[in-house]
Amino acid sequence: MTRRPTIAVALDGAGWHPAAWRDPSARPAELFTARYWRDLAQFAERADVDLVTFEDALGLQSSTLWSTDERTDQVRGRLDALLIASFVAPVTQRIGLVPTVTTTHTEPFHVATGLQTLDIASRGRAGWRAQISGSPHEAAHFGRRTVPNVDIEALLAGDSEQIRAGLDEAREVVEVVRRLWDSWEADAIIRDASTGRFIDRERIHGAEYEGEHFSIAGASIVPRSPQGQPLVAVLGHQTIPYELAATSADLVFITPLDEAQSVSILGEVRDAEVRTGRTGRPLSVLAEVVVVLESTPAAARAALERLDEQNGSPLTSDALIFTGTPEQLLERIDAWTALGYDGVRIRPARLPRDLEQLADWVLPALGRSDAAGTTLRERLGFELPENRYTAAAAAAGAARQNGEAA
Amino acid sequence: MADAKRQVHLAAHFPGVNNTTLWADPLHRSQIDFSAFEHFGRTAERGRFDYVFLAEGLRLREHKGQLHELDVVGRPNTLAVLTALAAVTEHIGLVGTLNATFNEPYELARQLSTLDHLSGGRAGWNVVTSSDAFHGANFRRGGFLDHGDRYHRANEFVSLAKELWDSWTADAIVADRATGRFLAEDAADAGAFAHRGAQFDVRGRFATPASPQRYPVIVQAGDSADGRDFASEHAEVIFSRHSAFDEARTFYADVKGRLAGWGRTEDSLKILPAVTFAIGDTQAEAEEVAREVSLAQVTRRNAITVLEQLWGTDLTSYDADGPLPAFDPGEGPADTVSGKITKGWAPRFPNAVQIAQAWRAQSEAEGLSIRELVIKVAGRQSFIGTPSHVASELDRYVQERATDGFVVVGTTSPHGLDAFVDRVVPELQERGVYRTEYEPGATLRQNLELPEPGARVAAVRDAEEEVRRVG
Numbered sequence: 001m002t003r004r005p006t007i008a009v010a011l012d013g014a015g016w017h018p019a020a021w022r023d024p025s026a027r028p029a030e031l032f033t034a035r036y037w038r039d040l041a042q043f044a045e046r047a048d049v050d051l052v053t054f055e056d057a058l059g060l061q062s063s064t065l066w067s068t069d070e071r072t073d074q075v076r077g078r079l080d081a082l083l084i085a086s087f088v089a090p091v092t093q094r095i096g097l098v099p100t101v102t103t104t105h106t107e108p109f110h111v112a113t114g115l116q117t118l119d120i121a122s123r124g125r126a127g128w129r130a131q132i133s134g135s136p137h138e139a140a141h142f143g144r145r146t147v148p149n150v151d152i153e154a155l156l157a158g159d160s161e162q163i164r165a166g167l168d169e170a171r172e173v174v175e176v177v178r179r180l181w182d183s184w185e186a187d188a189i190i191r192d193a194s195t196g197r198f199i200d201r202e203r204i205h206g207a208e209y210e211g212e213h214f215s216i217a218g219a220s221i222v223p224r225s226p227q228g229q230p231l232v233a234v235l236g237h238q239t240i241p242y243e244l245a246a247t248s249a250d251l252v253f254i255t256p257l258d259e260a261q262s263v264s265i266l267g268e269v270r271d272a273e274v275r276t277g278r279t280g281r282p283l284s285v286l287a288e289v290v291v292v293l294e295s296t297p298a299a300a301r302a303a304l305e306r307l308d309e310q311n312g313s314p315l316t317s318d319a320l321i322f323t324g325t326p327e328q329l330l331e332r333i334d335a336w337t338a339l340g341y342d343g344v345r346i347r348p349a350r351l352p353r354d355l356e357q358l359a360d361w362v363l364p365a366l367g368r369s370d371a372a373g374t375t376l377r378e379r380l381g382f383e384l385p386e387n388r389y390t391a392a393a394a395a396a397g398a399a400r401q402n403g404e405a406a
Numbered sequence: 407m408a409d410a411k412r413q414v415h416l417a418a419h420f421p422g423v424n425n426t427t428l429w430a431d432p433l434h435r436s437q438i439d440f441s442a443f444e445h446f447g448r449t450a451e452r453g454r455f456d457y458v459f460l461a462e463g464l465r466l467r468e469h470k471g472q473l474h475e476l477d478v479v480g481r482p483n484t485l486a487v488l489t490a491l492a493a494v495t496e497h498i499g500l501v502g503t504l505n506a507t508f509n510e511p512y513e514l515a516r517q518l519s520t521l522d523h524l525s526g527g528r529a530g531w532n533v534v535t536s537s538d539a540f541h542g543a544n545f546r547r548g549g550f551l552d553h554g555d556r557y558h559r560a561n562e563f564v565s566l567a568k569e570l571w572d573s574w575t576a577d578a579i580v581a582d583r584a585t586g587r588f589l590a591e592d593a594a595d596a597g598a599f600a601h602r603g604a605q606f607d608v609r610g611r612f613a614t615p616a617s618p619q620r621y622p623v624i625v626q627a628g629d630s631a632d633g634r635d636f637a638s639e640h641a642e643v644i645f646s647r648h649s650a651f652d653e654a655r656t657f658y659a660d661v662k663g664r665l666a667g668w669g670r671t672e673d674s675l676k677i678l679p680a681v682t683f684a685i686g687d688t689q690a691e692a693e694e695v696a697r698e699v700s701l702a703q704v705t706r707r708n709a710i711t712v713l714e715q716l717w718g719t720d721l722t723s724y725d726a727d728g729p730l731p732a733f734d735p736g737e738g739p740a741d742t743v744s745g746k747i748t749k750g751w752a753p754r755f756p757n758a759v760q761i762a763q764a765w766r767a768q769s770e771a772e773g774l775s776i777r778e779l780v781i782k783v784a785g786r787q788s789f790i791g792t793p794s795h796v797a798s799e800l801d802r803y804v805q806e807r808a809t810d811g812f813v814v815v816g817t818t819s820p821h822g823l824d825a826f827v828d829r830v831v832p833e834l835q836e837r838g839v840y841r842t843e844y845e846p847g848a849t850l851r852q853n854l855e856l857p858e859p860g861a862r863v864a865a866v867r868d869a870e871e872e873v874r875r876v877g
Binding site: 019021022026028029032033034037038057058059060061068070071072073074075076077078079080082083084086087088089090091105106107108109110113114116117118120121123137138140141142143144184188189191193196197198199200201204213214215216217218219221222223310 | 476478482483509513516523612
């Protein structure tokens with residue numbers, strides 16, 4: 001029996017079209033309220049979406065790639081994604097919650113403990129989309145380092161020095177975050193009244209990490225969370241990020257624009273896994289797609305045109321822009337699944353309109369998730385990870401026993 | 407006249423990581439599971455408290471080179487758990503300790519603004535600093551700042567955060583579908599800021615629009631001269647450690663007296679000391695409860711640990727039921743140095759020799775063993791008695807201007823607040839000194855009866871205008 005393809009929905013503002021906030025379904029005056037985010041997450045959960053992601057950045061949205069603008073006709077302003085996810089955690093039960101948290105300016109210790117806490121508050125439904133921040137204007141918000149303007153040609157050629165450095169740092173951040181997640185063994189809290197010991201300190205381990213970019217000495221302050229290791233996702237468009245995903249992530253989001261790229265990019269991801277010597281479970285690969293869903297192809301195209309006109313220019317995206325009917329989207333998802341994709345991350349062009357269309361027409365056709373439990377790992381068919389220290393202790397114990405037996 | 411009575415303000419400290427939580431008590435559950443925070447938050451809300459308060463951990467405490475294992479260890483990330491709590495409560499303020507040394511203003515300001523948005527104006531920030539390389543080893547900036555510098559950084563940090571929070575006007579977002587204008591015409595540069603100071607050199611656009619309170623309520627706990635100056639400039643609540651009546655009154659008068667120098671009124675700052683309580687149907691029963699709690703908090707091993715912190719040396723060979731060491735801190739075994747034996751604890755003993763001598767004198771005069779002495783000196787002010795007696799004492803403190811209220815610290819998680827809410831709160835309400843309902847939709851600042859933020863800024867600006875105009 002094959003699993004149902006994973007359906008992730010990417011939540012951001014009023015949707016992924018810059019004019020989405022003008023759609024009749026939008027609630028533009030509520031984008032910064034508790035009710036808006038609670039409603040979206042609960043709606044997606046009722047629709048049986050597997051996980052929602054929350055976009056973020058350490059700067060203001062802009063219509064230009066590497067700087068801010070002064071437009072007043074698009075959504076500006078955003079709440080912290082990890083905290084939105086934390087907020088909806090206790091008022092949802094089954095849906096995975098995957099915020100974007102950047103690796104460039106945020107302290108790895110805060111990243112680790114924040115995501116552990118999300119995992120605790122959601123009872124095991126936390127994930128993390130790790131993202132680098134490459135832009136000079138975001139760096140200026142911190143003032144701790146200067147970042148040159150990105151060399152667009154080098155970037156397009158797939159070999160920007162700057163992106164490579166950012167990704168190397170991201171690899172270290174994910175590594176140290178994972179060490180912090182493992183720093184408490186599951187049974188470290190013993191509450192042994194007879195000896196007066198609350199913890200067994202032998203089962204708590206310092207990260208003791210020294211890398212190129214930073215060092216961290218101690219253990220996490222948070223005991224092991226329900227999933228131990230929340231799932232880590234990376235969005236990539238090129239070889240270097242695929243390698244980061246292969247070494248560090250559990251899921252990769254990729255952006256094939258047509259049939260040929262659907263084949264070639266998946267191949268590149270698998271090559272990156274081989275090249276980096278990935279062991280264990282292969283990356284789960286999700287295709288990114290921006291969707292405008294209506295009951296006829298013409299209506300969907302017309303809806304997009306209307307938004308484009310309101311925005312003053314056609315929508316552009318790093319991902320495939322899909323306009324069509326729910327049936328056509330199902331065909332698209334089937335085609336990706338047939339190629340070996342694990343699922344899709346759908347970016348609704350309009351919120352809640354396109355999410356409602358998904359809920360009404362697409363998800364019912366896919367059937368219920370066959371998840372065996374309530375954690376995000378269980379939902380996506382991932383094993384509970386072993387704690388590296390518990391595993392090491394067990395191995396040492398077994399070796400000792402074997403030695404004694406011999 | 408009933409309505410002339412000063413109102414008591416209450417906050418609740420989540421009983422997490424400290425040496426006072428009775429983790430061996432059968433009533434004690436988890437300090438990690440979210441259900442514990444939910445129960446605690448809802449109980450505080452049922453008791454019409456102003457806010458719940460969470461401390462912060464940045465590294466696990468160590469004693470004699472190893473993780474300290476006798477007290478509760480492990481806690482969630484402060485911001486994430488407060489934001490989750492916002493979803494399951496409606497009125498209660500959500501205040502967390504967040505370090506100004508190991509965070510960056512842009513990031514922390516947007517997180518606090520997010521908490522304020524999602525809670526509908528219930529966010530508070532207990533600003534602390536660290537001078538501690540031990541904690542710093544977990545962060546990119548590493549190292550530490552010496553005492554003066556960390557207050558310079560904290561001061562500039564809070565000022566910069568306020569610049570960021572002020573960078574969006576409350577009416578910047580119009581979201582008018584018809585005209586296609588999301589931002590108001592004069593808000594094209596919403597969030598723009600530029601700040602160059604000794605600690606921070608930053609510029610750009612702040613990403614989070616103005617939140618219901620605009621600034622979270624600023625709480626502060628430092629007690630040095632620098633700390634008191636910082637508090638009188640920025641703080642709206644002081645989480646005070648001065649809880650004995652006379653001491654509390656002296657502190658209250660000193661800090662409130664400094665406010666005028668910053669153009670602030672006495673009402674713009676609330677002082678809330680941390681206190682514990684033990685209640686019973688009779689005074690004798692309450693005393694018995696208090697005694698049992700003390701014995702459970704200060705076990706023999708814990709008593710020796712406290713002593714080791716002060717003496718700065720290994721004292722495991724001492725009997726907790728016997729006398730204190732005859733030598734002074736610094737004069738013991740040469741292998742340890744005072745102050746280095748424990749890491750990750752707030753410095754509790756600035757003058758070790760003097761304190762040790764006083765402790766020895768007290769134990770000799772009163773015939774106290776190590777454990778009895780530690781129970782006597784290490785505890786916080788505790789209100790012990792019947793609910794009616796405790797309520798009358800709390801009331802007296804507030805009416806006589808020793809405090810504006812209290813931060814109540816329970817001894818078990820998450821039920822440590824239940825008895826106080828069920829038994830003491832009704833007594834306070836009966837006296838007409840405590841709210842029986844929240845004002846619908848009130849922010850934390852409104853519940854604390856604090857002036858709106860920016861009022862002082864506006865007053866200063868008006869005064870400057872006036873000077874220019876007249877001049």
